[in-house]
Amino acid sequence: MTTNEPSRTQWLGRWGFVMAATGSAVGLGNIWKFPYMTGEYGGGAFVLVYLACILSVGVPVMMSEIAFGRRGRGSPVDAFRRLVTESGRSPLWSVLGWMAMLCGFMILCFYVVVAGWSFSYLWKMLSGSLAGSSVDDMAAIFGANNANPWNLGGWSTLVTVLTMVIVGKGVQGGIERSTSWMMPGMVVMLVIMIIYGMFSGGFADALTFLFAFNASELSSEGMLAAMGHAFFTLSLASGAILTYGSYLPKHASIGRTTLTVAVADTLVALMAGLAIFPAIFANGMQPDSGPGLIFMSLPLAFQAMPFGQLFGILFFIMLAMAALTSSISMVEATVSWLTDNAGISRRGASWSTGIVLWVISTLAMLSFNIGSDWTLLGMHFFDWLDYLTSRLMMPLGGLGMVLLAGFVLNKHVMRDELGLSPRVYALWLFMVRYVSPLGILVIFINALGVASV
Ligand code: PFF
Ligand code: NA
Helix, strand or coil, X not given: CCCCCCCCCCCCHHHHHHHHHHHHHCCHHHHHHHHHHHHHCCCHHHXXXXXXXXXXXXXXXXXXXXXHHHHHCCCHHHHHHHHHHHCCCCHHHHHHHHHHXXXXXXXXXXXXXXXXXXXXXHHHHHHCCCCCCCHHHHHHHHHHHHHCHHXXXXXXXXXXXXXXXXXXXXXXXXXXXXXXHHHHHHHHHHHHHHHHHHCCCCHHHHHHHHHCCCHHHCCHHHHHHHHHHHHHHCCCCCCHHHHHHCCCCCCCCHHHHHHHHHHHHHHHHHHHHHHHHHHHHHCCCCCCCHHHHHHHHHHHHHHHCCCHHHHHHHHHHHHHHHHHHHHXXXXXXXXXXHHHHXXXXXXHHHHHHHHHHXXXXXXXXXXXXXCCCCCECCECHHHHXXXXXXXXXXXXXHHHHHHHHHHHCCHHHHHHHHCCCHHHHHHHHHHHHHHHHHHHHHHHHHHHHHCCC
16 A cells, blocks of 8 residues: 555655654754753763663664655654554554654744744854953843743744745755755854864863762762653654655665764764853852753853854754754644645645744743743643653653564564565564663653652
8 A cells, every 4th residue: 555655755865764764863952951951960871871772772763764754755643553454453553644744843833933943042152242241141141032922932933934945945955955954054154163172161061060979979860861862853753754764765874874874873962062062160150050041051151261252153054954954843743744644745745844843932932021920830831741742651652663663563564665685674673662662661660759840
């Protein structure tokens, strides 16, 4: 039943997919979220659990998702329906597809707010308005930027519009191109900042903070956060990678592709940590300052370094671009589902998705100003979107996916689709059957025991 479909758009070979998947993976997760979560959960122990989760859960799940997408040829909902039908299993499994699609959309609803911060800081850098600010000024500036809903909402609206315009233009034209220069540019910027950090006086502290493992810092809540972040940073269980996989040509190697994306993503995150924490320690800031961490610390580094304004501008351009190549991947599942099932054009699908996105993301944006006391169990709407997706939906969706890949689908389906050598296939199967599900369950149940939302 997958063969009588009109031919689906395809990437221009494996490289086009690698570019798009790397563009999806590398984003605010690496540069904004990884540093502030590492700061919040105490450093080295969080980093270690995160790295372990990338290897033991992230890589096997990403391979499975690409295979699901390519085999099922469609949005997560359609792909899972086809896959379970092909293997004669219960159609109930397509719930995984609905959850992934919803999850990608929910992430996008708060992601555009953070991307809006990146754009507004690009603007601040361009206008030079941050020059000469002290540590305390930076915190006040971040606060003031949030306090005005017209300002903050203007920036997140800009991101929403840009995202939907790119998506409306289609897979090939819109997405593929930007990553090929954005990624190397980002790496160059981070290298410059790391080199500067080496001479800024905070580098040794940064190294210790990021890489010294201290088991006593390892809370079960922190472990769940680290695992959730492994899913988030690789764009897993949210429809993005699966839908991109549906455009991957048959002959491309899923194993090598996954490794390329996972290594690139991990390197950028670690480099971001090495670029940001020296600035934090050199300025006597607290690593656990929360979501504003990079916006309050990086401008201090730019203001102290030679050609700082220029580098700052380039950095925030890269950050904004990285955010966009990720945000476009989050709606791809929904837009692809709408175009395949509701008979709307791609452009129509992206505009209707965009309107819903704009309404919900505006509510998330209001968490920082007029809605600052709309809380439930102490968390704002913005926090809830993050919490529900990273701590609940992605780990559970990932669990469902590895069980589906490892036990439920007919064995030949994944074996044929992955096209691995027998040894590597055996390793993958062992991971999705035992290591990943047990890892997810242990961390999950452990955190439930002490869960204080
Ligand atoms: N991986 C992206 C990042 O690290 O910024 C975030 C993301 C993209 C999450 C796409 C989920 C997704 F579907
Ligand atoms: Na990432």
